[in-house]
Amino acid sequence: MLLSGFEYLKQGGATITWDIVVGGWDLEYSAEFVPNGEGSYTIAVEKPRKIAANEEAIHNSFTSKEAGKMVLSVDNTASRKRKVAAYRYIVRKSATISA
Secondary structure (H helix, E strand, O other), rough: OOOEEEEOOOOOOOEEEEEEEOOOEEEEEHHHHHHHOOOOEEEEEEEEEEEEOOOOOOOEEEEEEOEEEEEEEEOOOOOOOOOOOEEEEEOOOOOOOOO
């Protein structure tokens, strides 16, 4: 099973914060930001890495410079055993002050 969660960041300067917890067996996890702008490059926020079942929750955040989407991927295709992962996230929009 490959689980991908994503959140659209409608404006630059927004910050997304997330937590991932694993139960059972090891999983592979990655996070990337895909900008909407033409000619922009995908940013690997966290390169794919294994998360052990006994590892503490992962907590991370990313602030975008432009609109786009944040993609969190959890991959457990390496094993036939059922695995459990839970995630949550919150998006804080940028505060712009006009003079």
